[in-house]
Amino acid sequence: MAITLQSDRTDTIELDEYVDYVTRHVDPTDTDQVLASAPMLKALANNRSFLVDKFNRELQDWDTFQSSNGYSSQTLTLGSGNKFFIRANMWAPPTNPGEVWDWESKLFAYAKAHDHNFSFITVGYLGSGYGTSIHEYDPESIRGEVGEHVDLRFLEDTSLPQGKMMFYRASRDIHSQTPPEEFSISLNFMCVSREVSTREQYWFDLEQSIITGRVQNPGSTRVMFCHLAKHIGDGRTVNLLESIASGHAFPQVRVSAYDALAALESGHRARIWTRALTDSSDLVAIHARRELAQLEVAG
Incomplete structure (x- = not known):
């Protein structure tokens, strides 16, 4: 205590x-x-x-x-x-x-x-x-x-x-x-x-x-950058997001990177969120399961 x-x-x-x-x-x-x-x-x-x-x-x-x-x-x-x-x-x-x-x-x-x-x-x-x-x-x-x-x-x-x-x-x-x-x-x-x-x-x-x-921390700004990438990113941005999704220290940042990747590579959303299932953080894996479930419902 x-x-x-x-x-x-x-x-x-x-x-x-x-x-x-x-x-x-x-x-x-x-x-x-x-x-x-x-x-x-x-x-x-x-x-x-x-x-x-x-x-x-x-x-x-x-x-x-x-x-x-x-x-x-x-x-x-x-x-x-x-x-x-x-x-x-x-x-x-x-x-x-x-x-x-x-x-x-x-x-x-x-x-x-x-x-x-x-x-x-x-x-x-x-x-x-x-x-x-x-x-x-x-x-x-x-x-x-x-x-x-x-x-x-x-x-x-x-x-x-x-x-x-x-x-x-x-x-x-x-x-x-x-x-x-x-x-x-x-x-x-x-x-x-x-x-x-x-x-x-x-x-x-x-x-x-x-x-x-x-609580706001150094990772908070990285989440904002991932949101921005989701809306203005291009092919070069995808490579950078791949690195963030696989290696950033904050789970919330990794979730945001996967989310941006799924938006930029919409034809590969299932593959991207399936990969996220293997993340070491339960937070990321749970978010991935929700996204995959929504994809399944949408057919």
């Missing part, structure tokens, strides 16, 4: 010290090493000036401020290394009702249950912190279809006030966050790698215990 971590460290370290430590001593793919590094993150969180120092240094050149930040506007990137990333997330309480709060709610993903495809340690840095309801599931038990039932197990309702640390497991812990009572900041040590980046992340409906969608 998601783990609340304890540390009695009261000393402080600087950001570059923390980055150097995890670079030298922590393998982000080794859970034991990640957990053992938690006191160092606590020491960084004890430093009440490092974040504003980092912010001010970068703000001196507005044109390049957070230029490498690929996250939403609630996030400040702090550092990175081989298979890890460090960031600060901001959490705002409700402001005004209506359109403003609708936009903020979407930005912070409040009340939208989701998992993460990476493990991470988070610590409250400022404020009372968001509230969160945590559930767990077995990623091996699902196909990843929207509307699919998921066996969820409730773990706890908790929050992330200043100084509290928690460890979330990749593709296992689901949390639904609620706004803090005051502006809050959390620090995250994220364990990222090529393997992690190819896992799907999902949105969940906790009341119905179903998957409601996929």
Whole structure:
């Protein structure tokens, strides 16, 4: 389950010290090493000036401020290394009702249950912190279809006030966050790698215990490109789609590639979807069976 971590460290370290430590001593793919590094993150969180120092240094050149930040506007990137990333997330309480709060709610993903495809340690840095309801599931038990039932197990309702640390497991812990009572900041040590980046992340409906969608990831744009290829592609496009259908890491992208192939090579749809039946992902195979069944009905 998601783990609340304890540390009695009261000393402080600087950001570059923390980055150097995890670079030298922590393998982000080794859970034991990640957990053992938690006191160092606590020491960084004890430093009440490092974040504003980092912010001010970068703000001196507005044109390049957070230029490498690929996250939403609630996030400040702090550092990175081989298979890890460090960031600060901001959490705002409700402001005004209506359109403003609708936009903020979407930005912070409040009340939208989701998992993460990476493990991470988070610590409250400022404020009372968001509230969160945590559930767990077995990623091996699902196909990843929207509307699919998921066996969820409730773990706890908790929050992330200043100084509290928690460890979330990749593709296992689901949390639904609620706004803090005051502006809050959390620090995250994220364990990222090529393997992690190819896992799907999902949105969940906790009341119905179903998957409601996929969180946008690097594969999302590839799905869009496959949709585009379906409508404007030519013979050269077919060869490229063949490669994507057989080798892309994301099952949803492979489904979209097969779909585009079937549209561009309409005379060979049965062959294309029969080939898709052999895909290693149940998601792709199920989609293929549906397409073949529709072809059979159509005669």
